[in-house]
Amino acid sequence: MSEQHANPGTVTSTRIVTVTPNPSLDRTIELAGELQRGAVQRATRSTAEPGGKGVNVSRVVVASGGDTVAVLPGDELDPVLLGLATRGIPTAALPIGAPLRSNVTVTEPTGTTTKLNEPGPSLAGRLDDLATLVADTVGATATGPAARWVVFAGSLPPGLPDDALAVLVRAVRQRHGDDVRIAVDSSGVPFTALLQSGERIDLVKPNAEELAEVVGGDPDEFERDVDAAAEAAHRLRDKNVGTVLLTLGSAGAVLVTDSGSHAAVAPRIVARSTVGAGDSSLAGYLLAEVAGQSPEQCLAQAVATGAAAAALPGSDVPALDHTDPAAITVRVLQQHAATELA
Numbered sequence: 001m002s003e004q005h006a007n008p009g010t011v012t013s014t015r016i017v018t019v020t021p022n023p024s025l026d027r028t029i030e031l032a033g034e035l036q037r038g039a040v041q042r043a044t045r046s047t048a049e050p051g052g053k054g055v056n057v058s059r060v061v062v063a064s065g066g067d068t069v070a071v072l073p074g075d076e077l078d079p080v081l082l083g084l085a086t087r088g089i090p091t092a093a094l095p096i097g098a099p100l101r102s103n104v105t106v107t108e109p110t111g112t113t114t115k116l117n118e119p120g121p122s123l124a125g126r127l128d129d130l131a132t133l134v135a136d137t138v139g140a141t142a143t144g145p146a147a148r149w150v151v152f153a154g155s156l157p158p159g160l161p162d163d164a165l166a167v168l169v170r171a172v173r174q175r176h177g178d179d180v181r182i183a184v185d186s187s188g189v190p191f192t193a194l195l196q197s198g199e200r201i202d203l204v205k206p207n208a209e210e211l212a213e214v215v216g217g218d219p220d221e222f223e224r225d226v227d228a229a230a231e232a233a234h235r236l237r238d239k240n241v242g243t244v245l246l247t248l249g250s251a252g253a254v255l256v257t258d259s260g261s262h263a264a265v266a267p268r269i270v271a272r273s274t275v276g277a278g279d280s281s282l283a284g285y286l287l288a289e290v291a292g293q294s295p296e297q298c299l300a301q302a303v304a305t306g307a308a309a310a311a312l313p314g315s316d317v318p319a320l321d322h323t324d325p326a327a328i329t330v331r332v333l334q335q336h337a338a339t340e341l342a
Contacts, residue, residue, distance in 0.1 A: 018054035026051030053153030111271030124159030281306030
């Protein structure tokens with residue numbers, strides 16, 4: 001099933017630019033029962049969608065009637081680029097003369113997912129080209145509204161240095177200063193290198209494991225105890241980060257800003273696939289933010305959008321008008337003192 005399209009009037013016309021250095025063609029195979037290692041099993045359904053964290057954010061934006069450009073490497077006739085064009089998602093692509101990777105996800109009726117991700121084609125020697133493309137795309141407002149957010153999301157392909165995210169963020173800051181806001185959803189060494197670079201980031205969206213990688217702690221504890229999760233997210237803000245949107249799967253999410261922290265409880269759903277749920281949460285938050293909603297409302301929309309994505313099969317993503325943020329319970333975490341966030 002393709003994206004569900006909303007009325008274009010549901011969101012503002014502010015542009016959200018996404019940058020996915022390592023996009024993929026996401027193949028999803030649905031099984032009727034549990035995955036059996038070493039056995040032959042028949043699939044009940046199989047789909048293929050253009051994917052990658054930033055690409056998924058752009059898909060939600062377009063499904064919701066918003067304005068976006070997806071920046072990524074890839075040749076014009078690559079299946080990923082063709083898939084994005086078919087779905088009406090504007091792109092700015094860096095030709096690389098090699099096919100993009102395919103990722104395979106196997107889903108079980110319980111919602112359990114098993115992912116097999118390829119490394120992707122090498123971009124050795126192309127970081128400056130990609131940085132220029134990103135900066136140019138952010139500034140190309142003649143064909144649309146000004147970009148408010150630039151989202152750097154996902155892993156790095158082979159050939160890019162560990163500090164590639166820092167280089168990309170710096171290119172945007174040097175060209176556009178504070179005129180745009182920067183969001184990051186990444187992990188591992190590249191994310192750590194970005195945090196250590198001193199580049200200012202307006203928003204990061206880790207999950208429990210990714211947060212623990214950076215500030216320490218137990219991911220399972222974060223999902224059990226939102227107060228502990230908020231405290232850990234607060235420590236992440238010490239690394240020149242403005243806002244932390246911590247997604248906790250079925251436990252909901254925590255939002256930490258310079259004015260306080262909030263927790264949101266996830267609704268009860270029948271999960272069909274968690275692929276793209278975190279990306280959808282980020283998209284929901286950003287769409288609410290550009291619409292001028294409060295931090296609490298942005299958090300509620302993030303959780304509602306992530307839950308809606310998890311209830312869909314494969315790598316399908318929802319539109320905002322297929323979510324119910326009013327049903328999300330958001331509470332203030334009182335132990336968090338906003339005055340301490342200097």
